[in-house]
Amino acid sequence: MAKIKSSKDSTALKPTVKTKNPEGKGVKPFTFESFTDVFTLKEVAYSEAFIDQMAQDLANWAANDETALSLTQFFSKRGICRATLYRWIEKYPYMKQAHKFALEVIGARRDVGCLTKKYDGGYGKETLPLYSEDYKAWVLEKAKLKDETMAQSGVTFIYAKRFPSIDSVPEAE
Secondary structure: OOOEEOOOOHHHOOOEEEEEOOOOOOEEEEEOEEEEEOOOOEEEEEOHHHHHHHHHHHHHHHHHOOOOOOHHHHHHOOOOOHHHHHHHHHHOHHHHHHHHHHHHHHHHHHHHHHHOOOOOHHHHHHHHHHOOHHHHHHHHHHHHHHHHHHHHHOOOOOOOOOOOOOOOOOOOO
């Protein structure tokens, strides 16, 4: 059984497990990292295999659970905060891919739910750009066209502050 070496610096908890590599030549370091479980407030060691399994679980959950409407549901049940998730997305390609897939699936579910009036369309309209790249691109294109149209029409909006009341001028009724 391999021994786990622990760093004395508690802020950089990165124990190393030494195992033989597949060719049997020498020793290959296997590094664990850690995250803070928000339920226990303790550091939890994890490996890349843990992240890969979490990515698979995320993709399966998003695709198969009809109540999956927000990524927060998945990670908060596991005591994982948003900052940790985004750190994993940047570092681990499988998590990045699973995250993108989950967003697409959840976005499609929310979109269909709004179209069938299962969910509130107003809320869906406001939040769908967070889940759907296509919808986000459409919203941005629509805003760009509106700005261009306004610029071409020659309409200028002027916003003026209200003048303070003057005692000698009566208020309009």
